[in-house]
């Protein structure tokens with residue numbers, strides 16, 4: 001079956017815009033003008049009048065967490081009810097009426113006591129006892145560094161004020177009894193105390209996340225999911241694909257923190273690139289430092305607004321050398337989370353050593369986030385031909401805090417346009433569930449370099465053109481996964497993944513780009529989302 005789409009404004013990835021394209025099976029067979037396209041339609045074929053609408057290749061979210069997003073969608077959205085402690089408890093109690101939402105627990109996230117109008121204190125066990133006495137309840141603070149549980153949870157977890165906790169964890173106490181507040185690594189006691197997650201659960205989470213992704217026009221994602229055991233994750237994906245339920249192509253960013261686990265994974269039939277167009281083994285993923293917002297990104301000098309800290313390095317140089325070297329030697333690429341410049345130094349050291357020891361023809365090693373950078377590091381990344389997994393939507397918040405956090409390092413940070421001009425490929429994404437999986441928000445920030453609500457641009461010289469922003473969300477993402485000849489453009493032989501928008505980004509004011517609605521999403525010639 002062939003379908004011809006005509007009378008559109010079609011960004012194929014080339015210039016100028018085309019008006020038509022044709023799809024046969026799951027591939028594009030033509031892109032160009034209306035007359036030529038319509039001549040390809042046989043009597044039995046479909047013809048779709050695009051009515052002047054804008055079409056481009058489906059979006060590729062090049063770093064995110066599909067499973068975590070599915071989980072986040074199930075959780076009580078406490079961030080929307082944090083105006084007062086009373087509102088928080090009332091909302092959560094209403095949510096609890098539907099029963100547990102996560103492995104027998106009631107879990108919510110997003111409260112912030114700084115925003116309460118009725119009290120300044122954090123919630124405690126007794127507040128959450130008002131939510132439920134029957135089920136265990138956990139409410140994670142917006143930052144993720146504190147969580148509160150109710151009395152039922154304290155009982156189930158067997159917590160006492162003197163319970164031993166790992167690392168820097170703290171169990172809050174009042175009068176020698178736990179007050180329900182768990183800090184830092186003590187939060188892990190909650191997840192460890194829950195029943196094991198099951199494969200059907202995992203499939204449900206992926207299904208829920210897929211629906212939202214399709215509604216955002218995203219047809220490919222590069223997802224870090226192995227916080228859940230990889231065997232279960234891979235099986236869940238395989239079964240969803242067999243049932244035709246996966247509506248987003250997944251390139252797995254395989255998260256392993258040590259060489260032994262990585263080798264076991266590869267040895268179990270997961271050589272780099274194993275898979276098909278729907279699910280494929282992608283790069284090694286490691287998280288090498290924290291975040292700028294929480295001042296845990298690992299910096300070469302103290303934070304400008306908190307001289308007591310330089311952030312946290314998750315791995316030593318030796319560990320990064322070993323694990324990155326192990327992946328590189330086995331033909332696997334790496335995608336390493338690095339936000340602070342001291343962290344980036346370590347990652348680039350490891351990549352450089354691996355490449356010197358085992359020269360490889362087509363390395364596409366990448367830095368995920370790549371936020372705080374020095375000029376010498378931009379040049380070093382260009383020499384190493386790194387791939388950059390950027391999240392331009394982070395500028396919505398970070399553009400307001402970066403200078404206060406890092407001082408004049410801000411002058412050479414978030415410098416993705418400079419890297420692009422040096423010849424590097426910069427792909428875009430959301431790190432969802434950190435941000436919503438909405439590509440147009442990222443496209444707006446890439447072009448404006450400012451908060452979505454407006455305001456001062458940060459390093460306006462680093463702004464992308466609309467075309468660069470679209471490319472970062474389509475063809476550049478495809479290159480990261482070695483699929484630039486299969487997707488990311490509308491051209492013969494490419495997978496027919498495309499999105500129909502309610503506005504043309506090329507003639508929309510920059511500050512309104514995020515408001516362009518997604519009308520339809522097509523994956524491999526099949527429509528997987530329609531707005532009406």
Ligand SMILES: [Zn+2]
Nearest residue numbers: 063064224431
């Ligand atoms: Zn991430």
